[in-house]
Amino acid sequence: MARANDEAAALIQELADLLSITGGDAFKIRAYEKAARAVAGHPEDIAGMDLAALKRIPTVGEAIAKKLLDYTETGTIRQVEALRAEIPASVRTLTGVPGLGPKKALQLYRELGIASVDELAAALDEGRLHGVKGFGPKSEENIRHGIEVLRQKGDRVLVGTAAELAERVVEALAPLAERIAHAGSLRRMRETIGDVDVLAASDDPRPLMEAFTALPFVTEVVAGGDKKTSVRTFRGPDIDLRVVPPDSWGAALQYFTGSQAHNVRTREIAVRAGLKLSEYGLFTASGERLASATEEEVYGRLGLPWIPPTLREDTGEIEAALKGALPDVVTVEDITGDLHSHTDLTDGRASLEEMVEAAAARGLTYYAITDHAPDLAMHRMTDAKMLAQRERVRELQKDYPGLVLLHGTELNIGPDGSVDWDADFLAGFDVCVASIHSHFAQDPADTTRRLITACENPHVNVIGHPTARQIGRRAQVQADWDEVFRAAARTGTAMEVNCFPDRLDLPADLIRRALRLGVKFAVDTDAHSVEDMRNIRFGVGTAQRGWLTPDDVITTWPLPRLRDFLAKKTT
Incomplete structure (x- = not known):
């Protein structure tokens, strides 16, 4: 049986999705999405909670608390049921196609009767979208790519x-x-x-x-x-x-971790040595077991060092291991700072004080607060709000002698590469992250220039979630990444490895390309709540898959070295 919190959170998220299809208020939709995440992550079971207790869940106001109470009393939310009756389930499936969007999905259903992803693909092939208002050649190209992204994700x-x-x-x-x-x-x-x-x-x-x-x-x-x-x-x-069996643990863990391609390579090494490798151990031709208790023992008898699981994809790790050239990959324990996080001043779900306390509890030595800048109008940022937050950060610093607080911002990279605020205002920040939040379907050449321009801005220290992808929902922006990475290396701009599970951006393949071109990286949580800080392990895992060492990651560096790196952008 599902946990009440999970079912209720799924219903609240579904309500947000349904309202986005029918053109509901954007601020209300965002409130529902925040509440869904808060309910799913709330440690206490909402079953049996009264209205007052439900309202104490972060981001849950009275209106949403009443909907949760509706769920705990009836097993559903009546507003969700009403909207389900209004909007066919097939249209909701279409909204999962990256590049389509809820309003256009409803339009296609009403005008062309398209009610599934397969029907949408067929309509594109037959040219039935030609002439439909709002669907030009570029839109069709984006939708085709979105269908491909969705099908690649499948049931994963x-x-x-x-x-x-x-x-x-x-x-x-x-x-x-x-x-x-x-x-x-x-x-x-x-x-x-x-x-x-x-x-x-x-x-x-x-x-x-x-x-x-x-x-x-x-x-x-x-x-x-x-x-x-x-x-x-x-x-x-x-x-x-x-x-x-306990005495087969190491061999079984190595075998069932995979990947299949990596296991083929290790078995080939065993065969060449006249041995047999299975999930039960490494055996001689006569059946004598040579190794099985630990992974280190199994790899060692094959003449290899232990290979981190994140590298086991047959992408050069066997060759590197044989040469003694495996990278000493970055670990969670190596991370000493975080240069990207948000509070409830913009789209976070926790106060500045709560986020700073959580950063201190993580054992960080430095922590940056980087709320959104004014170009993202929905966050209603102003100069006065940002300056007031800076003053509060300085006050909080007195309470955290072991944690250096950095006041920063996440800037929006406009279509031409420009960012929020002028140079004088930007000079007051300790660190600036700049990210793409719109115009995702821009021409690759324009996107390349856009990112290079941002890298060349003397106040931009980190490019946040550089490809702007959302896994299974939005494809990455298209650019000449080698040119972008050369610009980042030349200007001393770090590329972020964003830890959110639906981003993990830069992806591992692009990390390896950037690494070869001399780029440095910032593994950041982009935390919007205290719970999000736990995502650091996913960003570190992605960094490992990109073969990054602590020296490649600026958020492992001691503060003086980090400050030198940041200062070089402004000299």
Whole structure:
């Protein structure tokens, strides 16, 4: 059975989606989206809460609290039911196509009767969108690309969703296992995950399997057994639990972490040495087991150092390992600062004081508050508001002697590469992040010039979420990335690795290209709430997949070195 918080949050998010289709008020829609995230992340169960208790959930006002009360009393939200009756489910499916949007999806349904992604693809091929108001050649091209993005995602979920589910499984089953961990593509920190793989070690698998199938979020047992059980979950990925003997743990963890291509390469090394490698261990031709207890032992008997899971994609890690040239990849423990975060002054869900306290609790040595600038009008930023926040940051600094507070901003990169505020005002910030928030379908040449212009701005220190993608929802902007990266290296502008699970931007493939061209990187949470700070692990995982070391990441540097890097932009 699903947790009440999850079901209620899904209904509130659905309400926001439905209102966006019908042209509802943008500020109200954003309020619903914030509330949905807050309810899903709230530690207490909302079942049984009264109106007053519901209103104490951050970002939940009285109107939304009444809707939550409606859910806890009836199992649904009546406004959602009414809008469902008004808007066909097929139209809601179409809104998932990146580049289409809710209003255009409704327009296509009403004017052309298009009610599915397949029908939309067919209509494009048949030229039925020609002449429809608002759908020119560029729109059609963007929609085609959006369909491709959606189909590539398929039934996969974001790494954050998969990680949360895997952690709940591991926590619930840990008392019954000698060892337990997630494996597969989640351990390799892939951007999206198909099935979640959990591996446990025990001589008695039956209690583990029984407890696994009885977990509250399990909706169906697909297959059961003593070695492997597969289940389906409520609004989440399928989960496979494998149980192996404790003395096979290391070999099994290596095998079930993958990737398949990486495992093929390690098995080839074993075969050339006259050995056999499986999930049970590394064996001689006569069946003698040489290694199995730990991954380090297995790799060592193959003549390799231990290879971090995030590198196991057969993209050069075997060759580097054989040469002793594997990177000492950055870890969460290496991160000493955060240069991108938001408060409730703009679109954050926590106060400045709460965010600073959380940053101190993380053990950071420096922390930047970077609320949005005035070009994003919906955030209603003014010079006076920003200056008042700066003064409050300076006051708070007295209470945190072990944490250096930096006052910054996230600027908007306009279509021509310009940013909010003039040079004199920008000079007052400790750090400036600049990001693309609009005009995502711009011509690649124009986008290239746009990003290079931002890099050349002496006050821009970091390009935030550089490709502007949202995984499964919006494709990355198109640009000559090598030219952008050369400009970033030349001007001393860091490229961000944004930690949000639906961004992970720069992606790993572009990180490696930028790294070869001399770019430095900032692994930032872009946190909009205290809970978002936990996303640091996903950004670090992406940085590892891009082969970054601590020296490549400015948010691992001590403050004096960071200040030198930032100062070089203004000299």
